[in-house]
Amino acid sequence: MTLVRPPTLRDLIKAYGSIEEVVKHLINSGFTPEDISWKFKLPYYLIRLYMEGFKPRSRVLFSTVTKVYDRLALLRSRRGKETELLKFFKREDLSLDVKVRLALGRITDENLKIGEGIIEKALCAATGVAPKRVRDLFIDYGEYGEVASMLIRPKEPKLTVDEVYEAIRIIPKLERVYERVLHISSLLQNSTPDEARYIVRLLLNDLKLGYRQETVTSAIARLYGVPAELLERVSAIIGLVEGLTMAPKGEAELSKIRIRPGQFLKPQLAHIYDPDKVSYPARVEYKYDGSRLQIHRWGSQVRLFSRRGIEKSSTLPEVVDIAMGFKAQSCIVDCEVIAVGEDGTFLPFQYLLERTVPRELPTEELRERMRKVRLTIKAFDILYLNGVVLLDMPLRERRRFLLEVVPAEYLAEGVDCEDEVALMRFYNEALKRGLEGVIVKDLNSPYELGRRTYTWLKIKPERDTVDCVIVKALYGKGKRAGLYSSFLMAVRDPKERKLYTIGKVSNLPDEVMASLSSKLERIKIGEDKEGIYVKPMIVAEVTYQEIQETDEYTSGYALRVPKIIRFREDKTVEEIDDVDKLRRLYELQYERYPVK
DNA sequence: ACTGATGCGTC
DNA sequence: GTCGGAC
DNA sequence: GTCCGACGACGCATCAGT
Numbered sequence: 156m157t158l159v160r161p162p163t164l165r166d167l168i169k170a171y172g173s174i175e176e177v178v179k180h181l182i183n184s185g186f187t188p189e190d191i192s193w194k195f196k197l198p199y200y201l202i203r204l205y206m207e208g209f210k211p212r213s214r215v216l217f218s219t220v221t222k223v224y225d226r227l228a229l230l231r232s233r234r235g236k237e238t239e240l241l242k243f244f245k246r247e248d249l250s251l252d253v254k255v256r257l258a259l260g261r262i263t264d265e266n267l268k269i270g271e272g273i274i275e276k277a278l279c280a281a282t283g284v285a286p287k288r289v290r291d292l293f294i295d296y297g298e299y300g301e302v303a304s305m306l307i308r309p310k311e312p313k314l315t316v317d318e319v320y321e322a323i324r325i326i327p328k329l330e331r332v333y334e335r336v337l338h339i340s341s342l343l344q345n346s347t348p349d350e351a352r353y354i355v356r357l358l359l360n361d362l363k364l365g366y367r368q369e370t371v372t373s374a375i376a377r378l379y380g381v382p383a384e385l386l387e388r389v390s391a392i393i394g395l396v397e398g399l400t401m402a403p404k405g406e407a408e409l410s411k412i413r414i415r416p417g418q419f420l421k422p423q424l425a426h427i428y429d430p431d432k433v434s435y436p437a438r439v440e441y442k443y444d445g446s447r448l449q450i451h452r453w454g455s456q457v458r459l460f461s462r463r464g465i466e467k468s469s470t471l472p473e474v475v476d477i478a479m480g481f482k483a484q485s486c487i488v489d490c491e492v493i494a495v496g497e498d499g500t501f502l503p504f505q506y507l508l509e510r511t512v513p514r515e516l517p518t519e520e521l522r523e524r525m526r527k528v529r530l531t532i533k534a535f536d537i538l539y540l541n542g543v544v545l546l547d548m549p550l551r552e553r554r555r556f557l558l559e560v561v562p563a564e565y566l567a568e569g570v571d572c573e574d575e576v577a578l579m580r581f582y583n584e585a586l587k588r589g590l591e592g593v594i595v596k597d598l599n600s601p602y603e604l605g606r607r608t609y610t611w612l613k614i615k616p617e618r619d620t621v622d623c624v625i626v627k628a629l630y631g632k633g634k635r636a637g638l639y640s641s642f643l644m645a646v647r648d649p650k651e652r653k654l655y656t657i658g659k660v661s662n663l664p665d666e667v668m669a670s671l672s673s674k675l676e677r678i679k680i681g682e683d684k685e686g687i688y689v690k691p692m693i694v695a696e697v698t699y700q701e702i703q704e705t706d707e708y709t710s711g712y713a714l715r716v717p718k719i720i721r722f723r724e725d726k727t728v729e730e731i732d733d734v735d736k737l738r739r740l741y742e743l744q745y746e747r748y749p750v751k
Numbered sequence: 752a753c754t755g756a757t758g759c760g761t762c
Numbered sequence: 763g764t765c766g767g768a769c
Numbered sequence: 770g771t772c773c774g775a776c777g778a779c780g781c782a783t784c785a786g787t
Contacts, residue, residue, distance in 0.1 A: 232769095233769065266758080266759070267758095268757080268758060268759085268783085269758085270757060270758055270759090271757090272756070272757050272758080273757075273758090330783085330784080331784070331785090332756095332757085332783095332784060332785070333785090361774085363774095365768085365769090366769095367769080367771090367772060367773070368772090368773095369771090369772080427764095444762085445762090446761060446762070447761090447762090461760075461761075462760090462761075462762090463760070463761090465760070465761095504761090504762070504779085505778090505779065505780080507761085507762090508760095508761065508762085508779060508780050508781085509780065509781085511760090511761065511780095512759095512760070512761065512779085512780050512781050512782095513780085513781060513782085514760095514781085514782080606771085607771080607772085609770085631775075631776090632774095632775070632776095633774065633775065634767095634774070634775075635774090635775065635776085640775070640776070641775090641776060641777080658777070658778070659776085659777060659778090660776090660777075661764090661765085661775075661776040661777065662764060662765040662766070662775080662776060662777085663765085663766085664765085664766060664767090665766075665767080699777095700762095700763080700764095701778095703778070703779075705778075705779080707778080707779090713777090713778060713779085714777080714778080715762080715763080715777080715778055715779080716762080716763055716764060716777065716778080717764090717777060717778085718764070718765080718777090
């Protein structure tokens, strides 16, 4: 009896013709990708690539791209970065969409479901380094790309752009956490420190190269000789990557891109109110505490989009019904969707999330939620009507069409104000009626896709303030590495010497953060993986937009949109506010501003 | 079957 | 949603 | 003036782990 040698990979390739066929055959015979990786000493990511039918097209090394990234990181000026990008886009050995995506640091529009947690696991798996040490490096450098480049061993670069690019694109197909970890760690094991830095950054959608997307746009516009404004507009309509990759078709083709219902448009946004920026007469409307919704209707078709373009049509059927009642053949309407009780009163924002967050729900569950949280809309703009694009029309004229299309009960309430006195009168009335505030709009302004403009200004009230004390300081990330950049605040027990947490605050100026950080080090009394615990003695006055009930903090309450107003060096921890005051403020907030 | 970790999208 | 800060 | 990164709370989805 002769011993049969197990077939080598070489044998199998000979038998099946190609490595791709071998992998397919082995998977069909019941082997897992892990088995195959183990048996033939093949990197896990390659097996997953072959399973997805990967066919290498170009042999360009990924290290040529990381060199471009490094140069971009070093260049200081916008112009310099733009020229370097232009040089990159001139390369003919890579396709334009690959180059655009590499430049934008966004390899796919799908969700990778990769965050810092999975990167940390993958780094441990790839290097055998203990999680504690990886985390410590992360605290020091504030970013996993740099950490990866420090932990990965130098080697000859051999990854190709194709491999890296496709390996990232197939990640959405890896459902299990351990699959994603194995995939990424095998990729990192086969990369150089420089490659690892940028692979991690690509996975986290953040290249940290210090240029903006408009720099990428103008580099492409320059290369293909098309106006940057046109390219921007096309990108606003069909999407950034799609728009930029159309540039070679030239100005004539780009000009043909038209807005059509069914295709999401980036909504216009508002700035904070500044009295000097208002031009009268101004349109002033209630600001409803809801979620932005863009309604597209053409014939009997309706599509709803959230602020970032997520489709919501299937979970908001009552809004679809409302849209069916619009008096138009086709239209795109901008509105706020809000939660209302059975009596028509406004419900707090938290309730709305139960309706707007889910992506899809079983019919029964959806019905139940529809009963519990009713919805209505408040429309305030119209972008398109019966084949005509209204964007460049002044608001005054767009509103005329809006009133014809949308029934009165679904329109945002407002008035035209001649001066600041009238504005403030309407604003105060809005607060009395329980609204979030008002929006002030320039009646002569066009609708500017995707831009935050001073032609729309929001006014929201200052709420009460709470004096509280820092009990914990959390490590900053990215550009705030090495500092404590967010602070856990607490209030007193009314009787005993106890503290109850109420949430975290951040957003301090760099200088303040720096001096605070050293102060905190001196009163440190403990630590965990997120930051340090400190002796409660730094008192701050904090304001907020709303108090919410929560299980997250020991007081039972949390502040929505918290802000530090000032530090109270005149106050000791004995003199801060207590939980009773917080409870009173919570109960008072809807009395003083009736939710109606 | 439940809880926790992780990621994502709303404000 | 907020803010500060780079560009 | 504009954009963007670093932050806040919340609820949901999904998988990991018991």
